[in-house]
Amino acid sequence: MAAELKSRKDMDASFMWDLKDIFAAKQDWEQACAALQAEIPQMGRFSGTLGTLEGVKTALDYFYRVSEQATLIYLYAELLKSGDNGDPEYQAMNQQAMMLLVQMDSAMSYITPELAALPTETLENYLNEPDLAEYRHQIGDIIRVRRYVLSPEQEKMLSMLQDAAQTPDNSFTMLESVDMTFPAIVDEKGEEVQLTHGNFGVFRESADRRVRKESFEKYFGEFKKYINTFAAMYGGSVKFDNYFADVRGHENALVHGLYGNAVPVSVYDSLIEAVHGALPAMGRYIDLRKRVLSLDELHMYDLYNPMVEQQDEVYTYDRAKAMVKEALAPLGEEYGKLLDRAFDEGWVDVYENKGKTTGAFSCGVYGVHPYVLLNYTDTLDDVFTLAHELGHAMHSYLSDHAQTFANHDYSIMAAEVASTVNEVLLLKHLMAKETDEKKTAYLLNHFIEGFRTTLFRQTLFAEFEKQAHLMAKEGTPLTADSLNALYRGLNELYYEGAMIDELQDIEWARIPHFYRAFYVYQYATGYSGAVTIAENILSTGDPSAYLKFLTTGGSDYPIPELRIAGVDFEKPDVVARALKEFENAVDRLSEILK
DSSP states (O other): OOOOOOOGGGSOGGGSOOGGGTOSSHHHHHHHHHHHHHHGGGGGGGTTOTTSHHHHHHHHHHHHHHHHHHHHHHHHHHHHHHHOTTOHHHHHHHHHHHHHHHHHHHHTTTHHHHHHTSOHHHHHHHHTOGGGGGGHHHHHHHHHHGGGOOOHHHHHHHHHHHHHHTHHHHHHHIIIIIIOOOOEEEOTTSOEEEOOHHHHHHHTTOSOHHHHHHHHHHHHHHHHHTHHHHHHHHHHHHHHHHHHHHHHTOSSHHHHHHHTTTOOHHHHHHHHHHHHHTHHHHHHHHHHHHHHTTOSSOBGGGSSSOSSOOOOOOOOHHHHHHHHHHHTGGGOHHHHHHHHHHHHTTOEEOSOOTTOOSSOEEEOOTTSOOEEEOOOOSSHHHHHHHHHHHHHHHHHHHHHHHSOGGGOOOOHHHHHHHHHHHHHHHHHHHHHHOOOHHHHHHHHHHHHHHIIIIIIHHHHHHHHHHHHHHHHHTTOOOOHHHHHHHHHHHHHHHTTTSBOOGGGGGGGGGOGGGGSTTOTHHHHHHHHHHHHHHHHHHHHOOOHHHHHHHTOTTSSOHHHHHHHTTOOTTSTHHHHHHHHHHHHHHHHHHHHTO
């Protein structure tokens, strides 16, 4: 009989995060909620006072103070719920915290439009006021975006709509993480094993093709049962994205999605163009994989298993911690001490349990410390995931300690560089130590797969998002059939030479990041930038520029922040250099496997 996942209450607390660092008990959280709720009726009292230096400083100081407290309230509830999405108490707490955030945002939504309505000369004077130095980036941003800011009444209406706009995302989480269950499969040992979100990634890497095929068909088969529901949810999310872009006056949702971080659409489009230019190398890799695996047809479920056999190795969590710390030694002693704290002080929630959010993430908590969620299964991929999420965590910690709350929160574009630098350093560390040609081939395969699943696959996702939003804007209904057809066409383009199974067409339905529009491209840009940064650190032995970048938080836009670390995404050579490493790795692996 297949073993069921443990309930949250039955998990070993030593491998779970300790949320008492945020609130010691639920009672403390409830008191904080009550205090914030009592503040809300008074939050409008600064309206009309922002035309003076004293007025704007008082209002912004107050806004960021209550925002900091509201963020603690929300993140505490969100992290509890992430540990067990099926717990009704955590669901209720999460909803209560979200409602408080919405009420607070609504009550203070007048600040941005009132500032935007001030004369340009007044705002530019504010930029040079020492008393407002903490808010220089925010005021400068208002000058930049003011033509897209609506009236106070309209801004309040949009703020009130934010809670409802989360419905597609919340519905996806409840269906995918709580309500959906998966059948058992027969593993390599002939034993029946319950299929889960967490172990699906393990089974699709199996050396046994029957296991890969069965896990693929049963996992995606469950999504197919609800494909019309997923299409309705995602279609609703896209409609909200297009609506907010239209109301703001942006050309389309992509422009709207990138505008907040001052990222030109040319960066997005040039990424797609550069990856299209490297598709011949991907074709060579698919041909190599097909030949090495001795397959007449290479299906999509044949893409994840290692091409090179290795001894069955178990990467325990303790082993992973040691590997990651050793690999990240080039980042310096202080960075290493922070890693020790993360491992020893309850920052990480390690293993899968029933109802736990799938995948992995890092969550910075200002004034406390970051938290990391994993679903660890003792694979090499899990070691890389640990390194990745700790990159986010250290970025949060260093930015939080260098910046005020108003400037601590970095952009996603910057975040994905910080996380992926750790992955690249880990990979290069393992390859540098390896003397066995067969193991070198295995690591090369892993390196290539990093490119495929991060740079190529996330760019495919980015192209899917762009086209889906344009389809909806132009009046094409987003149905299961239309979304499946769009996704199939992109798979056929990106993986020419592979057999695209019908079930592969519905993979888009399982991607949670699609509910945060135009997010995923930053994984691809992040990987590209990380390759350059990691190589610079290893070749010079000097991580100081990179570590300085990690302290910048949200004090500037991501593109100028990343220039500090030595990469400029407005120049095409960043992505091109990374793709050249991919091509070289494919050629080297091909030579070894002759």
